[in-house]
Amino acid sequence: MNTIEYTPLNELLQLQVELLQSTLNRVYNRVPSYRKAMDALKCTPEAVTSLADLARLPFTTREDLTANYPYGQFAVPLRDIIRLHTLSCGVSNPIVMGYTKQDVAHRQGLTCRFLSASGVTADDIVQICLDPGMAFLAQELKEAAEAMGALVIPPEPMAVQERLRILADFKTSTLITFSSYLQYLFAELAESGMHLANLSLKRVVLLDEHLDMDAREEMEREFAVDILCGHGILEAVGPVMAYECEKRNGLHLAMDHLIAEVVHPATGAVLPSGEKGELVITTLTTKANPLIRFRTGELTRILAEPCVCGRTTWRMEPVYERTDGLVQVRGLNISLDQVEAFVRHGLARLSRGQVSKAVPHVMAVRKERFLERLELWIAITDEFFAGSLPLLHDWLREMEMDFEDAFGLACRMRPVELCTLQPYLNQGLRVVYL
Amino acid sequence: MLQIKNLNTYYSSIAILRHLSLHVRQGEIVCLIGANGAGKTTLLRTISGLVPSSQGEILYQGKGLLGLAPDVIVKMGIGHSPEGRQVFAPLTVMENLELGAYHRFGRAEKPEIQGDFERVFQLFPRLYERRRQIAGTLSGGEQQMLAIGRAFMARPKLLLLDEPSLGLAPKLVEGIFQAIITLNQEEGLTILIVEQNARRVLEMSHRGYVLETGRIVLQGSARDLRDDPDVQRAYLGKDYAQVAER
Known part of the structure; x- marks a missing residue:
């Protein structure tokens, strides 16, 4: 059990203010583009005294990240960075994300938290089925599951029959994949005539939430598994930034690593909790590439009322629509x-x-x-x-x-x-x- | 236990602390590290009510501290062992310790206070040997022990320690730090410590904050801070040449 998820909300919010202020102090001094954007709005780090003041800060977009290609967004010297990823979902230049040793450790900690909220333990055999395009997420999931002591079968390019064979013969208990691949795999499984009794599969962890609840429940019944989702964006904090608990009432946000806001997609005005709008996130623990009010392009709602599972963190609704030209x-x-x-x-x-x-x-x-x-x-x-x-x-x-x-x-x-x-x-x- | 929100402290018109927010949970050792003049001592003095703060909020167990007199704050359970010891030089060791328990006389049972004397002497046997000596004639290390002992005699729940290792020989420093750990682990005392010996203090703390010109620029678990390249360069004496730009 991760204690931060159960911390009283007022303590979490105080922690967020503290982390936000120190993040702003760092980026204002070290990242010229943030400084310029904040100066333009006449908003120095000192103007931010509460989470409500966040609304005074400028937004960051994917275009801003590509404009500062390659290293312009870094808030630490290059010497401190131990890993680089390029994300080709930008427009002209790719987005370059760097991670310090501590960033990598935080990402791993959060991934472990997500896996354990999904029910994964050291006793599990975890099979990861992701496309080569998601190799870096697969790598991080693999490292996190290994750190938990689970047995991991990392993704390798192979035919679906081969994957099904591994699923049965290697006694996979947890499958990590994405929605459409799961549907494909299960359809193949049903056709193959393989006996479900031969499988040890207990749960499926999805990295997106495109599968609606009805389809999920039907699959859960048919294949006797639990299906839980995580949600993440490639630019921030780890493979996921929010994840479902066993109650499946939305996705719990990692509030110790980021602040989530929902804004009106056109006006940028902050919307009250419960209203649907574009998700905007500010990272709190990221050292190399801090993001201030990053517009994710995803439409969702934030649910601030406590979840019945006992976790105190806010939740977000699954994302089914986007505001930007990303598919x-x-x-x-x-x-x-x-x-x-x-x-x-x-x-x-x-x-x-x-x-x-x-x-x-x-x-x-x-x-x-x-x-x-x-x-x-x-x-x-x-x-x-x-x-x-x-x-x-x-x-x-x-x-x-x-x-x-x-x-x-x-x-x-x-x-x-x-x-x-x-x-x-x-x-x-x-x-x-x- | 302690929550500070957007604290601003000024010396005349010069801002020393700027929108500083931090928190200390019950049972924690939290350290503040930073260069000279960053505002570490000012922060502790503001908490104790020795420096008036014009803006912000300090909540101790849910109650606001700003504007309260230092003696009220001590009675609420916050002890302060100031920088440079500041023991009462003309008085004896015993008298200094008694003064620490001053606000408890009449309220606490005598045996209770007696027990605390014994606890202090147990922590610092040297003070027992010198209990009748004039405090001004003690060595620097002994004065530091006395300052911590005196703060402990007030039976605080939160102890503020300002540079306890300042000007002490390394061997004495180790003894002082051991005593602080004992106070935390055995007495359950919550400790907010300002220290220039960043390496050692990060070894014994649970969490830490890095202060730069009155602003917090970094915080996290002590281990995270110890491994942080910025902290290593600035406070742990790792040579810049070893970590120069790529």
Whole structure:
């Protein structure tokens, strides 16, 4: 049991003010972009005397993080940083996140807390099934579960049958994955005719909350498992920043590591607890890359009333919608702006010239046996291409390889006529779900 | 046990503490580290009511301390062992200790106070040997023992210790720190300690705060602070050349 989760709320809030003030003192002196933004609003760290004053501070966006590529957001000397991650969900430059030794330890502590709230103990056999694009989360989950003393089967690229075999033969008791893969895996499991009695699986821990409660309960009944979710963003505090308890009344926020606010997506005004808006977070313990009022682009509510489980921390509702142009596919965030830049770049290569005007394309997310597969429909007009078909074919294969490199996920490229896309473009759709 | 919210303290018009917030839980040893002039001593003096604070809030067991007289604060259970010992030089060791228990005379049972004398002498046997000696003639280490003993005689629940190792030989320092740990572990005394010997104090504390020019710039468990490169560079004497920029 982690004591911080049960600390009286007023003590937690005092801790948050203390950590917020020292974080602000550090970033104001050390991160020029934060200092500039705070000076512009005439808000020095001293102006923040309570959590309500947080609203006076400027927001930070993903664009701010990419603008300070690579090291401009760091609040410690590079010497203190022991790990770097680049997140390619930005627009132009990637986002670079650095971690000090202490940051890594905090991330691990929080991941252990999440796993233990999900019921994982040292006696468990934990199998992690995540796509290669989520390799760094998989790595952190693996390290945390190992630190708890559990036996861990890390993800390796393999066919689903192979994974099912491991699930049965290795007596996996906990499976960590994301919603659509779980649906896919369970559908395969049902088809394989494997006896459920052969499985030792007790619980599934999901890193997203796209599975609705009804579907979850049905799966729980059918496969005799508990399914619990965690929620995280790649930019902050660890694989998850909020997680469900056994009561499943929303996700408990890690209030000792971050402050969560909900703001109006358009005006940025802070909304009272219980109202739906965009989630904004401020990190409290992060040393290398502190985030001040970071706009996550996720729509949710904050539930401040205490949970029946006894934990005192606030909860957030599962996130089903976003405000920004990010599409979540198999646990990965893909920026539609970045996809557009990718297509533009690709077409420029094809036409051997600059492509300045709009490049008609639509991203299609196709569910094949529950697992999302990506397709990119690109309108190839005479303007871009007048060569032979084999050349076009080569270009498409090249684009597919480049896409996987850039986004960490396979995507089929489909050349289409402009008129095929027109209905979608007329509706302003950039992504369709099939 | 102690909660400080947005404390501002000024010496005339100069701000010494700026929007300082911290908390101490029952049974903890919490340390404050920082360079000279960061405001550590001022903070302890503000808690004790020796320096008036103009803004903010200090809550001790839920009650506000700001504006209360120092003697009221002592009676509420906050003891203060000041920087530079400040024992009553012309008085004997015994008289100094009695003065520590001054507010308890008439209220506490005599045997209780007697028991506390014994506890102090048990902690610092040297004081027993010198109990009739004039305090001004004690060595620096003995005076420090006396200052802590005197603060303990008030039977505080929260003890504020200001630079207990200042100017003492390393061997004596170890003895003083051991006594502080004993007070915490055996007497259940909650301790807020300001100390320049950051390495040693971080070994014995549960948590710590780093103060820079009146602001808290870092806090966390003592182990986190010990491992923090910023703290190592600034306060643990790790040579900057060893940790220079990449």
